[in-house]
Structure formats: structure tokens, C-alpha cells
Amino acid sequence: VSRVLHGHDRVHPLTRERVQKVIDELAYVPNASAQSLSRRRKEVVGIISVERFRPQYDVETMSLLFYDEILRGVESRLADEGWSCMITFLGPEDPRGLARLQSLSGKVDGLMVVEGIVASFALARLAERVPVVVIAGDPKERLVDSVVADNRSGTVALVEHLVKVHRRRRIFHVDGPVSAPDARERRSALEGWLARNREGWLVGSYTGDFSVRSGIAAGERIVAEHDDDLPDAIVCANDQMAIGVLQAFASAGIAVPETVSVVGFDDIYPALLSQPSLTTVHQPMRLIGERACARLLERIAEPSGVPRVEMLPTELVVRSSCGCPAGTEQRIEVGRHIEEEGCAQGPALARRARPKGRRGGVVLR
Amino acid sequence: VSRVLHGHDRVHPLTRERVQKVIDELAYVPNASAQSLSRRRKEVVGIISVERFRPQYDVETMSLLFYDEILRGVESRLADEGWSCMITFLGPEDPRGLARLQSLSGKVDGLMVVEGIVASFALARLAERVPVVVIAGDPKERLVDSVVADNRSGTVALVEHLVKVHRRRRIFHVDGPVSAPDARERRSALEGWLARNREGWLVGSYTGDFSVRSGIAAGERIVAEHDDDLPDAIVCANDQMAIGVLQAFASAGIAVPETVSVVGFDDIYPALLSQPSLTTVHQPMRLIGERACARLLERIAEPSGVPRVEMLPTELVVRSSCGCPAGTEQRIEVGRHIEEEGCAQGPALARRARPKGRRGGVVLR
DNA sequence: CTGAAAGCGCTAACAA
């Protein structure tokens, strides 16, 4: 039955037919647990994503679509392979978190983890047991495979658009939390560009927490402190905060984009509907999911080897909050697809790199 | 090790400690496949949901949030139990569909299927192998367990609000596709109410396909055919179509809600932002997921027994497109939590009710 | 090409 089912072995056509008939009659489906046990492969990967419980839809909820798109990307890649996907949502402070991760790790051949949920020590522990790919993590991460969007060139495209096209020179930065790697990337790209180019400079900054609320606070602060001398442009680390700034400015009667430009990052749905519609940067979420999954499958097939960081291009989405005419919606791809080698000496990887009886570095396919 | 890990058996405290120490040192996690094989239980359930690939966010995409919320409900229920969840997205015409379902059914203890993806013959086949719960299916379904929102009382609440509060008597109905059970429920509830109450009556209807586009078509048709004598209210089978109608009316210069009311169903996010904001009915998606999952777990524990339909209350969301003042946002729970017995004689269930070598009715745990 | 049998890693029943 096994031989017929998988078609690998040579089986006499008549036998095959006879067996197949019974398979069909019984609607036989093999027990996956037994298969996995025997094959030492479960053909299942796990993805750990963020839980956020919200009773009502709002702008914050919409940013969750980000994760749902990643999931869809992962699943579609997996479907091509005949594998399946287990999903676990974890809150930032879930007390059962570790236990759930552990239990999950026994049910899968590999794990994908969305940045910001799993503490790095837990990540290292997981990585000792199964291959792990980090999604949207720190591109400086050298110990685990990761797939990220190119936040830097997205930011640069945004600033260049502001400065070169709209001549907005005095930039105010609404930053994200220091703990968020993507906020870090965006900030450092912004600062780097401003340091290299005399045409624009920073007139102030505010550290928010990625929420609309903190964007409103930033906007109010700007109005209060720079009222006589508003910045030319507000560069926000994400769309939620940009929407908050827009709201604060609307309340204060400040015209966007006439008086000041506002731009965001992420391209969440409400950014499209805001007044004025928000110029932002789009991340290829679905592609991120697909690539992360592809990378994980490679790692499962070949656990040894150096971890890599894969960086995906983003899209500058030009709408009207930057100063372009209302109704504008132009998408420009920025950045390129980069793959960088990490560091083979990392502790997490070091152990994984030498599975029983194998020297690292050998490419097996 | 097994005894220590699960704590069931009496193990000497010293032995337990000694064993636990090694477990910790090795960071031992049991192989779930071997456990499942031995226990005859995988502690995994599958959920089959709809795939819809959309390169850009728009109103249609937002309606997908519906499914994502269900998934989150399922997962949270499962987490309480220490079980895991496998997700499969299926397109309506996926040629690999059957194969994927089959393969999935070998990996799980039970399946939840979102209405409208799996043909009923395939559903029956699945139900022979594993317990199946249908989500948002036809409440007339008597052969499989199902969990649905109470579309009927939601519709009734909507119409009563329109007729009794706003005196909108001449109703136009923008219907959903005949194949959709929820559209069917909403339609028949509307017709039933109108038949029983003389205060309102139908002046026309249009059959759409749940898309914004078809809503626009409906709106244009209404404008063209009823221009001199517009209906008092347009009752749409979902929010997307209501938004389409709103758009068509805006283009035609028809004032909503002054001249005519428009209401939707589902409470998708863009309904909140439409001009005017849409009065609609909210379904408790997350709860639907939780209840469906709970029901499935019960069925897995006790496969025999009569299938049930569980109906969850909805919320009337009163905003301004019905005629209430702009800025209104009132939520009123309607309908009650109902559980109805299905038919134990159904073929799908009949076979499941007697697993090999067992007479039904024996509770095994 | 087909049949037989040794595991895969675990649980649970039984013996000690």
C-alpha cells in the first residue's frame, strides 16, 4: 500500500491497480503521525505571530493585517510543497508563552517567528531544537536566518521625495519605540541621509510607541513647541502615528500638506482613506511570508550552513500628504533583493550547524 | 520520563526530581508524532478558510478580516486546551482542493470548515473520517455540527429600526448570491417580516454577488428605474454592496440618509468610514470561532450523538446611513443564543457514530 | 517485483 500510494517503487501495474482500488474503496488516508514517526519528518512548520485582542475595528486593528498577509504568504508557499502550517498567536506577556513554544516545537519541523514576541534567549533555545527563521527582525541579527523588508531604502526614498521633490527641508521625526528593530532601521536611515545631504536637516523629534494615540501626542507637541515655526515635514516611523499627527494637525487647523507634509510607513489600509491620503512605504508582506517559508524549508532540508539575512525591496507609495496633488497614487519600487551571510559562529547556530555526524559547511541539497 | 512529564502516575519524589533534572538539562521535548501515534490523539485540529489573493487593500479585502477573526477565536480556545491549529486556505476552484483536504484530514483530530469553500459531497466524505464543524453554514444543515450567527434576528432588527424608527416603508432589497446561505437567511427573514407587517413593503430587488461592484450596479439600476419615485430604504445583504450603493447614489446626487436610507450587514471596517457611516449588523466573529472550536472538541471527545446547530446573537450597529444623526454609534444586541438538535439519521453522522468495534453511546474519554 | 520485519519514540498495561 505504501509503495502504491507514493508511486516511488516499482510495482507491477496489475498489483498497483488492485491496491489502488481498495485504497479508493476505503477512502484510505494514511495516519500522518505514523508517517512522521517513521520518516522522521512531520511536514509541518509552525508560525508564531502576535495576538492582539480588540473588540472593535480601528486603525490599530488594521495594522494587524500585516501579520495576516504574512500568514497567507507562508501558507501558499507551503501548499506548493504539500506541507501544513500550525499557527500560534502569542501576546507580548503571555505567561504560557514559553510552554506553548516548547510544545509547538515538538510538533513541527521548523518555526517562523514574527519579530518582537519571542525574547532572544527563548529564540536561541528554540533554535537549538528546530530550524528557526525570524520575520521582520533585526537585519543585524547574525545568528538566525531572517527575512526582512528593506526599511532603510524605503526611508531614504521617502525623505528624498520630500526634500528633492517638495523642497521640505526642516524635518521633524516621530520615532518608534527604541526596542523595535524596524523603527531603529528607519531612524538610522533617516539620520544617515540627513548627515550626508545638506538639503535637509532635523528640527526635532519625538519618540512614540507606534500607536495613533502617541501620534496625536506628537502632533500636539509639535503644535505647542513649534507653532510660530512649524517644520516643513513630519516623518513618522509608522502609519498609525502619522494618522495621529494628521488628526492633531486637523484639530489645530494646520493644513496638510500645504503648511507641512506628513508621511508614514507600512501602508496600512486606513492610510489610504485618511485626509489627506497618506504618502508612505509599502512592505511586501505576502512575499515576506513566502520567502521566510522558503528559507525555512531550505534550512530543514539542510540544517547546517551559515544563517542568512534576506532583504526584500519596498515600494514608495506617493499619495497626497507629502504635497503631491490630491488623488495621486504612485508606486515606486525601491531597494533591491539582498542576501547577506550572517555569522556561522553564533551560539544558536553553532550547535545547529553540526548535526550528528556532519561537519558544517557541506552543501548537501 | 513519561510518568514524570505528565505527572499522572505515582512516582517517588526523589525519582521525580532526578528525572526532572535530566529533562531540564537536555531541554527534552517529546516527539509529538510518537505521542499521537501511541495515544491515538494528535491534539491538533484543522481549519479550512478562504484564500483570496489581493495585491492591494480595498473594501473587499477588508471583508476578509471576518475570517481572520474567526481564526483568532479558534486559536485562543485551542490554546486553553494545549492543542494546536493547522490552517489551510482554499480558493473556490482550487484544483488541489480535494487532495489538500484529504491530506489535512490525516493530520488532525477534527476539522472546522468555513461555509462556501467545500462542496457538500466533499464535506460528507470528510465527516466520515473526522469530526467536522461547519462555520457560518446553512442553519438548516442537519447532518453536521455547525455554528452560525443569527442572521434572521439581525435582519429583523435592521428592518424594524428602518420602519418603526425612521418610517421608511418602501424597501428595496439588494440581495446576495442565491448560493450563499447567509444571504438566503437574510432574504427570507426580510420577506417574512414584511409579510407579517403592513408598515413596510418591498418595492423592488436586485441580486448582487456581495461585491462593491455589484452594489454600484444595484445603485445605478435603482436610480435609473426609480428616479421619479425612489424607495425609502435600501436593505443590502452585506456591507460591500451597501458601500457600492452609497457610491452610486453619491454620483447621482441622491442624499443619504435624507432622501433614502441605506443599510448593510457584517460591520466591516470600511462601513465605519463610509459617508455617511453605515448602519449595519455585527456578527461576533471571534466568538463564532471560539464556539465552533469548543463544539469540535466536544465532538472529538464524544463522536456519537446528534449534530447540533448553535446560533449566536448579533448586534445591530446603528450609525447614520439609516437616518440617525451623524456621529451616532449605538450597538444593540439582538437574537439569542440558540442550540438546536439536528438529525441523527444523516448519513455523514450515522457512519461516524459507530467507530470500529464500538457500539455508539459508550463514553470513552 | 513482492513479502517480511525492524524500527520510528512514545504510552499504558502489566509484572515485579
Next chain:
DNA sequence: TTGTTAGCGCTTTCAG
């Protein structure tokens, strides 16, 4: 309380 062992259902040698 602890040790031993027979499966769980499948894949994959190895013999024939």
C-alpha cells in the same frame, strides 16, 4: 513505586 514490554501505523531495508 519502578521496570518491562507490547503495540500505535507507517516506511524502508533486506530477502526472496
